[in-house]
Amino acid sequence: MFSYIIRRLISAVILLLIVSAVTFGIFFVLPKLAGQTTDQLAQQYIGKAPTPADIAAVKKNLGLDKPVYEQFWDFLKGIFAGVDYKFGPEAARCNFPCFGYSFKTHIEVWPEIQSRLPVTLSLAAGAAVVWVVSGVATGVLSALRPGSLFDRAAMGVALAGVSLPMFFTGALALALFTYQWPIFQRSDYVPLLEDPFGWAQTLVLPWVTLAFLYSALYARLTRAGMLETLNEDFIRTARAKGLRERKVVVRHGLRAALTPIITVFGMDLGLLLGGALITEQVFSLQGVGAFAVQAITANDLPNILGVTLLAAFFIVLCNLVVDVLYAAVDPRVRLS
Amino acid sequence: MRRSVPVAAIATISCAGLLLAGCSGGKDSANGSSKANAATKGVVNASNEKGGTLNYAISDAPESFDPGNTYYAFIYNFSRLYARPLTTFNPAPGAKGNELVPDLAESMGKASDGGKTWTYKLRKGVKYEDGREVTSQDVKYAVERSNFARDTLSLGPNYFQQFLVDDDKYKGPYKDKSKAGLKSIETPDDHTIVFHLKKPFAEFDYLVSAPQTAPVPQDKDKGAEYTRSVVSSGSYKFQSYQEGKQLVLVRNPQWSAKTDPLRKQLPDKIVVKMKVAKSTIDKDLKSGNTHIDLAGTGVDGQTQAQLLTSESEKANTDNALGQRLVYTAINSKVKPFDKLECRQAVQYAIDKKAVQTSLGGPIRGDLASTVLPTDIPGYQKFDLYPQKYDAKNKLDLTEAKKKWKECGAGNVDTTILARSDRQDEVDAATTVVESLKKIGINAKIQQYPTSKYFSDYAGVPKFNKKNNVGLIMMQWGSDFPTGYGYLQQILNGKAISQSGNTNLSELDDPEINKLLETAIADTDKAAREKAYAEIDKKTMEQAVIVPLTYFKVLNYRSPEATNLVSTSAFSGQYDYLNVGVKK
Numbered sequence: 001m002f003s004y005i006i007r008r009l010i011s012a013v014i015l016l017l018i019v020s021a022v023t024f025g026i027f028f029v030l031p032k033l034a035g036q037t038t039d040q041l042a043q044q045y046i047g048k049a050p051t052p053a054d055i056a057a058v059k060k061n062l063g064l065d066k067p068v069y070e071q072f073w074d075f076l077k078g079i080f081a082g083v084d085y086k087f088g089p090e091a092a093r094c095n096f097p098c099f100g101y102s103f104k105t106h107i108e109v110w111p112e113i114q115s116r117l118p119v120t121l122s123l124a125a126g127a128a129v130v131w132v133v134s135g136v137a138t139g140v141l142s143a144l145r146p147g148s149l150f151d152r153a154a155m156g157v158a159l160a161g162v163s164l165p166m167f168f169t170g171a172l173a174l175a176l177f178t179y180q181w182p183i184f185q186r187s188d189y190v191p192l193l194e195d196p197f198g199w200a201q202t203l204v205l206p207w208v209t210l211a212f213l214y215s216a217l218y219a220r221l222t223r224a225g226m227l228e229t230l231n232e233d234f235i236r237t238a239r240a241k242g243l244r245e246r247k248v249v250v251r252h253g254l255r256a257a258l259t260p261i262i263t264v265f266g267m268d269l270g271l272l273l274g275g276a277l278i279t280e281q282v283f284s285l286q287g288v289g290a291f292a293v294q295a296i297t298a299n300d301l302p303n304i305l306g307v308t309l310l311a312a313f314f315i316v317l318c319n320l321v322v323d324v325l326y327a328a329v330d331p332r333v334r335l336s
Numbered sequence: 337m338r339r340s341v342p343v344a345a346i347a348t349i350s351c352a353g354l355l356l357a358g359c360s361g362g363k364d365s366a367n368g369s370s371k372a373n374a375a376t377k378g379v380v381n382a383s384n385e386k387g388g389t390l391n392y393a394i395s396d397a398p399e400s401f402d403p404g405n406t407y408y409a410f411i412y413n414f415s416r417l418y419a420r421p422l423t424t425f426n427p428a429p430g431a432k433g434n435e436l437v438p439d440l441a442e443s444m445g446k447a448s449d450g451g452k453t454w455t456y457k458l459r460k461g462v463k464y465e466d467g468r469e470v471t472s473q474d475v476k477y478a479v480e481r482s483n484f485a486r487d488t489l490s491l492g493p494n495y496f497q498q499f500l501v502d503d504d505k506y507k508g509p510y511k512d513k514s515k516a517g518l519k520s521i522e523t524p525d526d527h528t529i530v531f532h533l534k535k536p537f538a539e540f541d542y543l544v545s546a547p548q549t550a551p552v553p554q555d556k557d558k559g560a561e562y563t564r565s566v567v568s569s570g571s572y573k574f575q576s577y578q579e580g581k582q583l584v585l586v587r588n589p590q591w592s593a594k595t596d597p598l599r600k601q602l603p604d605k606i607v608v609k610m611k612v613a614k615s616t617i618d619k620d621l622k623s624g625n626t627h628i629d630l631a632g633t634g635v636d637g638q639t640q641a642q643l644l645t646s647e648s649e650k651a652n653t654d655n656a657l658g659q660r661l662v663y664t665a666i667n668s669k670v671k672p673f674d675k676l677e678c679r680q681a682v683q684y685a686i687d688k689k690a691v692q693t694s695l696g697g698p699i700r701g702d703l704a705s706t707v708l709p710t711d712i713p714g715y716q717k718f719d720l721y722p723q724k725y726d727a728k729n730k731l732d733l734t735e736a737k738k739k740w741k742e743c744g745a746g747n748v749d750t751t752i753l754a755r756s757d758r759q760d761e762v763d764a765a766t767t768v769v770e771s772l773k774k775i776g777i778n779a780k781i782q783q784y785p786t787s788k789y790f791s792d793y794a795g796v797p798k799f800n801k802k803n804n805v806g807l808i809m810m811q812w813g814s815d816f817p818t819g820y821g822y823l824q825q826i827l828n829g830k831a832i833s834q835s836g837n838t839n840l841s842e843l844d845d846p847e848i849n850k851l852l853e854t855a856i857a858d859t860d861k862a863a864r865e866k867a868y869a870e871i872d873k874k875t876m877e878q879a880v881i882v883p884l885t886y887f888k889v890l891n892y893r894s895p896e897a898t899n900l901v902s903t904s905a906f907s908g909q910y911d912y913l914n915v916g917v918k919k
Binding site for chain 2: 050051090092106174188282291297298
């Protein structure tokens with residue numbers, strides 16, 4: 001198990017290296033192939049009418065005058081060893097983990113991401129709890145009574161949840177429950193440790209809206225998995241042994257049906273932790289997703305790299321956890 | 337051009353919002369005391385009542401609140417609360433809002449040496465939030481850091497760098513540690529500052545209205561990080577600042593009305609919330625949670641539809657001009673538009689009414705026929721290419737076809753550029769393409785993001801030539817409300833650059849260049865304005881710009897806010913200097 005995790009961690013580091021190299025390539029090499037010069041690139045980060053001296057100074061300050069591989073190496077080195085930057089009267093030290101400074105605002109990237117992480121973590125974790133509980137429960141109940149009124153209604157709602165885009169359901173939820181009937185007053189994010197009730201109150205609507213989309217998918221997945229599992233021989237055997245129906249369904253049926261759900265959950269949660277772009281925009285939450293949108297709009301490489309690596313890290317981490325969980329859920333799986 | 341926030345940033349969300357317009361309905365919330373456009377004609381809810389919290393919100397996150405590192409019109413407007421420039425605009429409605437008044441300076445600048453030297457006397461007793469008195473050296477330092485350290489403070493314009501005598505020798509305060517600093521700005525005493533220019537510049541008072549002249553104490557400057565802890569010289573100071581999230585201002589106890597005839601310091605606290613969804617801002621404005629949309633770019637489509645269909649809600653709106661022109665630039669260096677007749681044909685052929693509709697109708701802009709917007713002093717009404725419409729609003733193309741025949745180009749292919757993240761611009765370009773097809777011009781739309789529009793595409797003459805770019809969609813606003821401030825960057829042949837160019841027509845007319853040069857040196861305001869009108873006419877004779885609409889914004893005026901006055905000096909936004917809240 002231990003060596004398996006070490007191997008996976010090493011491959012995760014390699015994957016993150018590849019992701020950052022690809023992001024670098026997209027940012028620098030593709031525009032270059034289309035004819036962009038480094039002067040033009042530098043000009044995006046200066047105001048009006050820059051002089052040649054301004055452009056040269058910006059290139060030097062941002063390191064754009066170096067070859068791309070050297071810039072990439074500097075970036076990697078900076079993450080672990082830190083870098084000294086000079087965006088003002090005195091040089092400033094950017095310590096580990098240093099993702100550099102914004103090309104546009106010259107503000108350090110990592111503290112910016114760090115300050116937004118709690119919002120995204122709260123949003124993703126809360127929504128995940130809601131969608132897993134509601135999705136799996138609905139799926140199991142539907143599978144137990146296939147074709148019943150409950151099954152049809154639940155799958156109808158699930159279909160709506162999967163089909164309706166987030167920017168629609170989010171805006172609808174706000175229009176109904178915040179403005180028409182102000183059940184959930186709009187307020188800013190409150191840190192969990194500062195005011196747990198306020199924290200939950202702010203996030204209930206985003207959680208439910210986000211979970212509506214995901215739980216629909218999970219309900220359908222669980223239902224399909226359960227229907228298949230409940231027809232398996234070992235379920236018949238369990239029933240024949242005289243086990244109680246609840247035990248048959250939960251311990252034998254659900255456990256076997258959970259494997260694909262855990263796989264999807266790992267991917268979904270990983271993606272969300274990298275920033276729930278639309279949800280954060282709709283509910284005006286200052287999370288990593290909103291930061292990512294801002295970074296892409298401004299074509300700000302250090303910020304883009306920061307959020308890309310963070311998202312990749314979470315996806316890799318969640319997948320690792322999922323693989324470990326397989327062994328716990330499915331007795332047939334051994335990590336070696 | 338001072339920048340405005342891209343309106344179409346979250347178009348998809350707005351589209352969903354349109355669908356939901358019926359659901360959120362909204363109750364009529366007008367206080368009934370004011371009418372539509374009241375703030376364009378006078379001060380609405382005039383009050384000296386102190387106290388309360390004034391809430392601003394913005395859908396984007398300004399890159400910087402540092403007065404020396406910004407180019408957004410709304411930050412120019414807002415920063416005056418904590419940073420006093422030498423001069424500023426009169427917080428008054430209509431044309432009076434375009435008038436300059438002394439702010440940190442005790443009077444307007446005194447010109448000498450034929451307009452090449454400008455001297456300002458600072459008010460005595462103006463203090464920073466830490467109690468120290470503001471000196472002329474601090475103003476000099478502010479200009480040095482904002483104009484000569486562009487590798488660090490890169491977001492603002494560089495007029496001082498362009499116009500001051502020793503622009504090419506000085507390396508900026510972060511590299512040049514000599515005590516003398518920039519030699520072209522002298523500070524003979526703590527309250528006098530003298531600027532030495534290369535050429536006469538009669539409108540220098542406008543240049544010093546930029547927040548770049550707001551004083552910065554050198555020992556407190558942290559370069560790019562200064563945005564987190566700006567040292568206030570105004571009526572409010574920073575209490576907290578979270579990058580991209582929230583800014584909170586509180587009263588500056590060191591501020592005194594005795595040294596400041598403009599500010600009232602009404603609310604106890606001013607809060608700016610950033611990255612709030614546009615549709616949410618509009619709803620919060622109506623519910624009273626937010627008092628002002630900081631960006632001042634007007635309400636979104638959904639809210640506009642709701643406001644305009646309710647008489648009581650319409651009463652709380654201001655449809656203001658913003659000293660901007662939406663236009664199509666015709667590239668005079670690309671065939672066949674290097675021929676005057678071909679350009680004239682385009683002038684007649686583009687269906688401006690259809691373009692106006694695609695931009696959102698008359699509420700988003702009046703039909704235009706001149707380069708100068710109607711709210712820039714010097715504007716004169718004329719139309720060299722009048723368009724005729726029949727009863728069904730169909731454009732008469734007789735004149736367009738006649739000119740196109742004279743042009744002799746036949747059927748041609750060309751490219752039109754538009755910004756991909758500005759849906760209204762893309763829609764307008766689509767309408768232009770449809771119009772031109774009718775006379776034999778087959779234009780293909782190429783879209784590029786705003787962040788690279790000037791640096792890599794539309795602003796690169798080589799790119800335009802190589803890619804047969806004959807037409808370019810554009811919106812232009814002035815840096816300061818004079819003809820020179822508006823026209824210089826888009827018409828001066830000397831302003832054409834190989835990248836980042838904004839003279840998109842690549843017009844290099846010696847007569848127009850000369851007129852611009854002599855006008856700015858003329859100390860007679862009336863004579864300057866006459867010259868600007870002449871430049872406008874000569875440009876339209878060259879037919880290199882197709883004026884489409886004089887840009888307008890539709891702002892929702894919160895009934896909960898006091899002292900609201902719409903000012904064209906800040907692109908039709910409310911003047912943020914003295915807004916208060918009802919208690």
